Amino acid sequence: MHDHHLQPLLHDLVGTVMAPTAALSGADGQIRSRGVQGLFHADARVLSQARLEIDGREPEPIGHAVPAPGVARFVSLARWLGDRDADPTVRVDRVRTITPGAMREEITIASTASAPFTCTVTVTLSCDLAAIEAVKSGGAAVPLTPEAAGATLTWQADGTRVTATAASGGADAATLRWDVTVAPGERLTMRWEVSVTDAGAVVAAPPGPREWSRPQVEADDTRLVRLAGQSLDDLESLRLTEIAAPGDTFLGAGVPWYLTLFGRDSIWAARMLLPLGTELAAGTLRVLARRQGVKADGETGEAPGKIMHELRRHEFAVEGSGFRLPPAYYGTIDATPLWIALLHDAWRWGLPEGEVAALLPALEAALGWLADHGDADGDGFLEYLDTSGRGLANQGWKDSGDAVRFRDGRLGEPPVALVEVQGYAHEAAVAGAALLEAFGRPGGSRWLDYAGRLAERFRERFWVDGGYPALALDRDKRPVDALTSNIGHLLGTGILSAAEERQIAQTLKNPAMSGGFGLRTMSTDDAGFSPHSYHCGSIWAHDTAIVISGLARTGHGELAAELAQGILAAAETFGYRLPELHAGDDRLLMGRAVPYPAACRPQAWSAAAAMAILHAAAGLYPDVPGGRVTVRPLPGAPLGALAVRGLRVGGAAVDVTVDGYGTARVTGLPAGIELV
Template identity: 50%
Template sequence: MQPFLHDACVTLYAPSFAVSRPDGQLRRGVDGFYHSDRRALARLEVAVQGVPLAPVGGGPEGADTARFRSVLRGVAQSTADPAVTLERLRSLAPGELTEAFEIANHGSRPALVRVLITTGTDLAPMDRVKSGDVTTPVPPRVEGRSLVWEEDTLTVTLTASPAPDAISAEGVLRYEVALAPGERWDAELVCRASDTTPQPFTAPAPGTAPWAAPQVRSADRALDAWVTQSHADLQRLLLSDPQAPEDVFLAAGAPWFATLFGRDSLLSARMLLPLGTELAAGTLRTLARRQGTATVASSQEQPGKILHEVRREALTIPHEGVVLPPLYYGTVDATPLWVTVLHDAWRWGLAEEEVAALLPHAESALAWMSDHGDADGDGFLEYIDETGQGLANQGWKDSGDSIRFRDGRQAKAPIALSEVQAYAYEAAIGGAALLRAFGRPGADRWEEWAERLKTRFRERFWVRDARGAYPAIALDGEKRPVDSVTSQFGHLLGTGLLDREESALLAARLGGAELDSGFGLRTYSSRMGGFNPLGYHVGSVWPHDTAIAVHGLTRAGFPEQAGALAAGLVRAADAFDGRLPELFAGWGSEVSARPLPYPASCRPQAWAAASSVQVLSSVLGLTADVPGGTLTVAPRVGERFRPLRAAGLRVAGEPLEISVAADGTTEVRAPGGIRVRRG
């Protein structure tokens, strides 16, 4: 059973994070302070003996802090007004949670209360918590004013200051607090988690965000707030590669995916290129160090292949029969995406020497597409899990039931996904441009390969229904088109795989009510068999998915449809206080004036946060070609956001500032040597 997280308060500083109830209490369930895929603290509950606590508000203050306030009902009151308050300030650092408590007497009478802080933990692995398995509490050891829990290589120490009046063997701290009118009482708990097992990744040095801080001021304050909150969250999702600490990348999300994911980290870095190329470079190099070199059936490693995810230890999903090794390569799309991100980073101004150093890895990735990605020689990239314990689906919609025919039947592997063919086409064209620009052989070969792929795609993927022609989501193991209507259309646009007429057909579909919920695109059409607004990939809305469609529509020349989807995402971000979740329910605006949560969604999630910059870039119509000395600015999307000023952008490593007036008049401050083209 999946846990419910939609109303949780999450604070994070990767690789650590905390999940609590909205009132700040940690009461087991999925609550806890987590570090490196283990739950270091499962319970941190504050009570005042004999006194009910009435929460009066609170929540995150940035990404790594949260504040919660409660009233002590009936204590020291001389009128109906509350007199005594409890405030909790939580802050996160890597491997450390600090909880500061303040009780204040605002009344005219003295207060005497007994504060009980109940602590506990199970030191459970993250996969057991996520699956809802019952875990056994680990008894603490009392050492002075500290509690210590130990298991295997993990040690957790919770220290109280000042020392409690009593600490029980069950982990309950007791304070007797006497307050005269106007007095305050303060205490602090610090919980530190230490694991002697080598960690795959660590937190980077503080203040080392590899991008400029975006500053957006627009006619729609919800867009501005979304960008600001996303920037704070993305900073705290950063991780560093121990093999080269200067290389940082984005963990996929909290709480379930606080590690390196090939697809997620690449797409997030690509969306953030208008803020600078350093994140993309660190992500590319971190993945290149782990690029496949051998054929290993258990992990699905192959020469040239880019990995799916890295964990400290094997990941088990018992109810699905999935066991993933710590280094797992079961993804069909990360490899072409790696090539495309390198190409795009070069276009945004990544230094030539850094690009050149990665070209051998690009050549290996391109070779994988034809030598291994196309397993049966039909010219399409496809996948199949032959281990019986890996992911059955290996595109971004990687849940077991995500690839379906329009009547709801599930497709059988091997499966060739439509969007993966678009990624492969884009990688081949971008890879050819890199090889030619750097004087390396093979450019003609990959351009010819891409053109053959385009022809085959048009012949094999396109199907028809009552509304006309469209590409199927996939070809199944018998090469039959899997004919459902899905959000994958957006991933094809602007890649070059489609012509103008084909793109127009998909733009019209994306603007229809069967896919557009009013807050973003449903992953699966509401008219298809098996549609479920709470289905992980068969009806829910994923912000990054819609942002990719906004970008694709913009590149393909359909600003009206792009603007409508962008506005929907901004409305959704506003409803979630600027911190868009990984996904939310696919009910449309006809059901609710607000997007409705998906219970177990990560929040924050890297590519959901990075979507804010992708949408901003699309609204501004940004296209960079630093090697060619040009930057295109074509703000034809989203008139509702004008006037708009965006600062903190970067191109060719230098500051970029753009202002768009209400009438569309545009001013650009670009670095010298870059010619600005107006679209």
């Protein structure tokens, strides 16, 4: 028997989200006092139960939908009421609406019975104000005792106040109550709501409308249309801002564990959304620049110029594990070069020069981190090592403890130099040089030299006998020779020659890597492979989308399309709300993607992956400062004809259509921009 807590599973829960508030319930709409179910607000569970009963019985669920951002509808039956016929005559619709800091529900009983009936409707509530890390570790929390007054229940502790009110009903103990009579043909609606006042929150909802366009998508493959629609809904529900600086928006990483600022996740999501406008990128860049490291601190991982990893209201500690992250944690090796790349790409898409110029000091500090702090041992590669003993042992995007493995399954020992991070560093150095030169700042040649030397060292040290780059170099500078998706992130970073890009594309095309619903994180031929390993065999939509983008940019459209088809098939399995990850099973095993049972959903970079796939298919590559836009769709339109109307280039609305032969047409480019 297990003597430790297990992380709750959540793959079959329904998320209703409007950040920083999210509800997780069963498919029947019930929020039960178990697992990760609950109403969450800014890293705390503010309701641990919201259970609907009619005459002491739970309605029988028959369906649910998430029709709009922050809205879910649950349909059930009360067959013990109404006529005693084969057909049900009493239906219950439960519509849940989340707004920042609040949840409202409408419970409608509709009768087609031949006679009136009387019933008692109750919603039983619990509140434990459990911290998100306690919920994640499977721990239990003691419910608080509410104060009841009229139709209102109130819980409060540690600066947080939760208030639930039944409209036209009553409240006693921990239950909201309505005694009703329903006539034949009548639809009777009961309403209740809960609101949260939270003095300790560090994130909040942005005050204005969304920062990006919502393009109209038409496609021969209707899965693209449905995936784009659901993904844009999910992205809208994940918008956040810092309470201390409400003018800048970023995307919270995901529900429920990561609904806050995450450097890497927020950067990648903003980067994938650049075809819809530069405002989100600008907000993300500024938020992270304000928290850019200024001192060396082994406990937090901070270093001068470094971009942070995550932000919490308090220490994130998993009981009994020794794992403790400070509220502002910098344990990431890749967020800093990715921040530089985002700034550069946003500039190319048309971020106004004044906004770019304001971020140049942060750019120079981030570039300085590459050479002065990111390379601790001076070997010319970026590497990481958790010196606190309480932080993340692995600090790339694959940050689980067993993510860095040799082909025979042995773990690589830190400090670790990850393969994709060297590509990010090369791209960041070249991008930084371009920005410095364009804005008349010194130092551009230094970073071009840095990139050139890095590419030479990389070529000498990372390639292994199988004809692909190693996952990493370990503490002894040995190539960690597992075959992983990480090598696909190198495509388009400039660190590879054209021949090396072809070699990587050919390697990834092997069914051991691409035979699932997307790109596996590790080859099935590796000893460490498991389809349900978090980072050693599973499939992540954002990871696959990054590789699709690189393949498209470097002229390997056939594999890009094959991987996109895998993600589209997975999206169909999951109702077009792509989870954080899914299992790496072969496509022929079940004919549909298998869930990873602890995957978060919605997840910002999974939702943004839909835009990355659309962008690769349309092939629009702008250089607004250079006065030109290149259009290079996937050859032969392997995803079918499509039209994307309402993209943004230099602030102008741009339409791209690709016919069934792969010929593209672009309209709406701003004046002075030449189409290449």
